[in-house]
Amino acid sequence: MTAYVVGHKSPDTDSVCAAIALADLKSKLGVEAKPAIQGVLNPESKFVLDKFGLDAPELLTDAEGRDIFLVDHSDLAQSLDNLNKGELLGIVDHHKVGDVTTPNPIWVWTWPVGCTCTVLKNMYDFYKVEIPKNIAGIMTCAILSDTVVFKSATCTEQDREAAEALAGIAGLDDLQALGVEMFKVKSAIEGTPVRELVKRDYKDFDMSGNKVGIGQLEVVDLSLLDGVKEDLAKDIASLKSEGAYHSVFLLLTDIMKEGSEMLLVSDDPSVVEKSFGKAPSGDRVWLDGVMSRKKQVVPNFEKGFAA
Ligand code: MG
Ligand code: MG
Ligand code: MG
Secondary structure (H helix, E strand, O other): OOEEEEOOOOOOHHHHHHHHHHHHHHHHOOOOEEEEEOOOOOHHHHHHHHHOOOOOOEEOOEOOOOEEEEEOOOOHHHOOEOHHHOEEEEEEEOOOOOOOOOOOOOEEEEOOOOOHHHHHHHHHHHOOOOOOHHHHHHHHHHHHHHOOOOOOOOOOHHHHHHHHHHHHHHOOOOHHHHHHHHHHHHHOOOOOOHHHHHHOOEEEEEEOOEEEEEEEEEEOOHHHHOOOHHHHHHHHHHHHHHOOOOEEEEEEEEOOOOEEEEEEEEOOOHHHHHHHOOOOEOOEEEEEOOOOHHHHHHHHHHHHHHO
16 A cells, blocks of 8 residues: 655645655655645745656545655644544654654654754665655755754754755755745745635644644745734634634744744733743734744743643
8 A cells, every 4th residue: 555645734845845755765665655745835835846846745634544654743733634543654753742642663753853854864864765856955945944044943963964965966056045035935925815824834732731823924024024914913813713722823933033023812811921931012922033933932832831
């Protein structure tokens, strides 16, 4: 049976590219595997696949009756429906370990680095499998995206080394320029429905029994969002009631100023001060130096919600 390799809901460039890379690696190791995505490609991922001439993976939202590898997540809230009715064969990730469990032993490669594709580069090396040029290209882009061109607090030496080696294979010589090009594509919001912006990079979490949604929009300049900010605030309020959330947070990250304005709607806004030591003014708060949801936002909220 063909196994499916799939990243998290609201796929980002790492989730898409890691799925393609792991499917390629597994196939070369004799395990028939296909990449999949749980939702439509965001503009950045589309740009990256187009640039290297790769097709979008097929859509998959349900695991029932299938063999599955997970990349870029291991939280049930971010995964396929009916994951327990399929067979989980392996996980490659760079987040906190989530709440998936398995009846059998499986392969788990999870490293505290900036990008799943960094782990995958090391897996190709471990198995002594050559990385195709176009896959090396998209893996490079995934690292640039997840580490915000090496600026994020999540970026490690392994990410830099992997990106440089992959860029060498792909024949890319200016990673800064490529990174800026990608972030310009990512910053383009014109004509995009507000809900699509909120959900573009959005994750659900269970924090001490509370349903919490955290979205993030990374832009090269926050002023690009001036025209839609009020609509975004209204939309997360609707999303909160539709989804029976305790809280919904939306990080508007300025990658040049290296900080985030967080819009919030919560049953208990004091959780923000408990988590970050800073009280919001109304429905928003500026968090200086905060760019990484994974490393600087989720862990703080986990503690704040537990307090
Ligand atoms: Mg991701
Ligand atoms: Mg990632
Ligand atoms: Mg990201």
